[in-house]
Amino acid sequence: MMKLLQTAMIGTFCLCAAALPSSAQTFSDAFAGFGSNDKAPIEIEAGELQVEDKTNSATFMGDVVVTQGETKLKTDKLRVFYDGSASGSTQQKISKLEATGQVYISSKDQTATGDAASFDMKQxxxxxxxxxxxxxxxxxxxxxxxxxxxxxxxxxxxxxxxxGRVKVLIQPNSLKNK
Incomplete structure (x- = not known):
C-alpha cells in the first residue's frame, strides 16, 4: 500500500461530498466525507506517486484509491496541491484536490460518480x-x-x-428505518 510521502500532509487532508438540498430529503444523510474524523487515518494507494516541489503538488496515478473510515474515493489520477514545501518538516495544508478519470466516491450506501471532481479546501x-x-x-x-x-x-x-434535464428516481419507503 502506498501512503502519502509526507505524513504531515495527511493531517489536513479533507475530502467531502455532501447532501442534496433539503428539498430532496432522500439524500439528507449524505457522505460523511474524508476529514470528518480527524483521528481516522487516510490511506492512499496508487500505481505511482510524483511529488513536485516547484508547483507544491503531488500526483497519484494508476487506480488511485483513497480511504478514510467508511468513505472511499477511486479515480485514475489524483493531484493534491498544498501550501508550503513537501520536503519541509512542518505540517502541510492541502489547498486543492483534482481527481480525473472515472471518479467514484462512496460512503455507506451513498455514491457519487462523474468524470472529474475538484475540491477547493480554502473555499x-x-x-x-x-x-x-x-x-x-x-x-x-x-x-x-x-x-x-x-x-x-x-x-x-x-x-x-x-x-437535458436533471433526473430523479425515488423509491417509496426505501429509506424507512435507516
Missing part, C-alpha cells in the same frame, strides 16, 4: 462534472452533469446538461 467547495454525474443512496438516484457542493453548509446544486 470549501466541491465540483463534480461529467457527461453523466450520478448521485445515489440505495435505490434512489439523481442524475445531472455538474454537482456543486458547499462543504461547509452541505448545500448542493445539481445541474442538467444544456440539452
Amino acid at each position: 470549501e467547495v466541491m465540483v463534480m462534472t461529467g457527461k453523466k454525474v450520478v448521485l445515489s443512496q440505495g435505490p434512489n438516484v439523481v442524475v445531472g452533469n455538474r454537482l456543486t457542493v458547499n462543504l461547509k453548509t452541505g448545500k448542493a446544486d445539481l445541474q442538467a446538461p444544456k440539452s
Whole structure:
C-alpha cells in the first residue's frame, strides 16, 4: 500500500461530498466525507506517486484509491496541491484536490460518480462534472452533469446538461428505518 510521502500532509487532508438540498430529503444523510474524523487515518494507494516541489503538488496515478473510515474515493489520477514545501518538516495544508478519470466516491450506501471532481479546501467547495454525474443512496438516484457542493453548509446544486434535464428516481419507503 502506498501512503502519502509526507505524513504531515495527511493531517489536513479533507475530502467531502455532501447532501442534496433539503428539498430532496432522500439524500439528507449524505457522505460523511474524508476529514470528518480527524483521528481516522487516510490511506492512499496508487500505481505511482510524483511529488513536485516547484508547483507544491503531488500526483497519484494508476487506480488511485483513497480511504478514510467508511468513505472511499477511486479515480485514475489524483493531484493534491498544498501550501508550503513537501520536503519541509512542518505540517502541510492541502489547498486543492483534482481527481480525473472515472471518479467514484462512496460512503455507506451513498455514491457519487462523474468524470472529474475538484475540491477547493480554502473555499470549501466541491465540483463534480461529467457527461453523466450520478448521485445515489440505495435505490434512489439523481442524475445531472455538474454537482456543486458547499462543504461547509452541505448545500448542493445539481445541474442538467444544456440539452437535458436533471433526473430523479425515488423509491417509496426505501429509506424507512435507516
